[in-house]
Amino acid sequence: MTAVLTQRALNRATLARQHLLARSATSTIDFVTHAYGLQAQSPTAPYFAAWARLERFEPQQLSDLILDRRAVRIVVMRGTVHLLAADDARVLRPLVQPIMVRDLAQNALYAAGLRDIDFDELASVGRELVEQSPMTLADLRPIFAQRWPDRDPAALAHGLRNLLALVQVPPRGVWGRSGQPTLTTLENWAGKPPILEPSPDDMLLRYLAAYGPATVLDVQAWSGLTRLGEVMERLRPQLVTFRSESGAELFDLLDAPRPDAGVTAPVRILAPFDNVLLSYADRTRIMDEEYKKSVFTINGIIKPAVLVNGRVAGYCALSNAKKAAKLDVSMFTQPAKTHLAAIEREGRRLLEFAHPTVENRDVHIHPL
Known part of the structure; x- marks a missing residue:
């Protein structure tokens, strides 16, 4: 089974x-x-x-x-x-x-x-x-x-x-x-030309290494290509398969990392247009569908998402002036105090990275 x-x-x-x-x-x-x-x-x-x-x-x-x-x-x-x-x-x-x-x-x-x-x-x-x-x-x-x-x-x-x-x-x-x-x-x-007739097999294996486990539809959503099911079938003997809770078949590399579900996930702030949000047909592994309309805007902008316990819990906007930089964090629900402190720490690290010479940096966290 x-x-x-x-x-x-x-x-x-x-x-x-x-x-x-x-x-x-x-x-x-x-x-x-x-x-x-x-x-x-x-x-x-x-x-x-x-x-x-x-x-x-x-x-x-x-x-x-x-x-x-x-x-x-x-x-x-x-x-x-x-x-x-x-x-x-x-x-x-x-x-x-x-x-x-x-x-x-x-x-x-x-x-x-x-x-x-x-x-x-x-x-x-x-x-x-x-x-x-x-x-x-x-x-x-x-x-x-x-x-x-x-x-x-x-x-x-x-x-x-x-x-x-x-x-x-x-x-x-x-x-x-x-x-x-x-x-x-x-x-x-x-200094080198594109490869003539490259292998889609290698592409799928590389995708699984970076984004797996995944369904055929996930790979197609990531690449924009269709009819990749036949490629995955060709690769099946060298892959391991699972079922998601919804019953979808997931493919993965045999030796790829699959940590225990109990592993703690730290707070992270993703990039604008982050590929981890764009590389699946079913994004529910990382984001509730109800939040998509807040992170994916109608003009094509994908906001920097905030991960709490491994899932999208809000988004942020970065702004700066000559002497001040601000990170405005909008949360979908009120975070626990421990998470609030972690979000602020990560936000300050982001401000230091983006604006190392600015004198004043402020992280403002609020519910939507």
């Missing part, structure tokens, strides 16, 4: 994979590789994700990976920007290309402007331009308008974004700096 993983046991396994039960002493590049994609719609989000999970993390450690081209910002899972180890980007970008191709025909803003365009020609022209010198999509539009005067140049620029594996080059994504998303090809930037 297949063993049942209780909701709490599933939660603890997830937190262990995500280094949220205890901060890890691993190197920053090893963490980025293990995470297999840090959501990077916000340029600073990967830094806060690393801070929540690593001991003695300093922003420069991650900035150096970007500047040294060992990590890249690139559109991959779900058609959104992630920070990845460059070698992982070479694998994942080709695997998620079906998402990008589908968007060319379905995008509400740009599909009409791309209809019947010669995609090979667009990709060839665009590749030559961005490999000569990195360019923004706005830079490309007037050039495309001259070559294709009867086409919407914004649609053509969007089409190029989907057709090629494009990375956002520094200073975009470097801590303490700013810049528009300026693009060149992954091959041009990292």
Whole structure:
């Protein structure tokens, strides 16, 4: 009979994979590789994700990976920007290309402007331009308008974004700096081309290492891909399976950590757009469904969530002025006194990380 993983046991396994039960002493590049994609719609989000999970993390450690081209910002899972180890980007970008191709025909803003365009020609022209010198999509539009005067140049620029594996080059994504998303090809930037016909089997195994145990639907929600059930079936002999309390079949690596359900989970403050909230079809392992509307806003922003006893118990907002920084924490229910003290301690650590030179730091905790 297949063993049942209780909701709490599933939660603890997830937190262990995500280094949220205890901060890890691993190197920053090893963490980025293990995470297999840090959501990077916000340029600073990967830094806060690393801070929540690593001991003695300093922003420069991650900035150096970007500047040294060992990590890249690139559109991959779900058609959104992630920070990845460059070698992982070479694998994942080709695997998620079906998402990008589908968007060319379905995008509400740009599909009409791309209809019947010669995609090979667009990709060839665009590749030559961005490999000569990195360019923004706005830079490309007037050039495309001259070559294709009867086409919407914004649609053509969007089409190029989907057709090629494009990375956002520094200073975009470097801590303490700013810049528009300026693009060149992954091959041009990292010195190696995307892998031809990469294995989806390896992708699923890497996902389980960072996010398991998980269902097929969970993997599909994380990646944006479909029809992964046949891949999981192929991998079944080398995996272990469980049942969730709701009866769903969960797959996992044989030797992956699955701590006892009684293990204590510390207070943690997640990053904006944190992947632990975005990588499952069923998020109830870490968040009650009723709280989603408060954390996932209608304009696409995903707030930094506060974990208490391993579950989303609130969210926070960070603000600062020249001499003061504030963390405003909104809790869904009134926390116990011990949890209040832990939230304040973690909040102050976050303020010290984000604003080390600010004189005054204040953590304000209140119920919604």
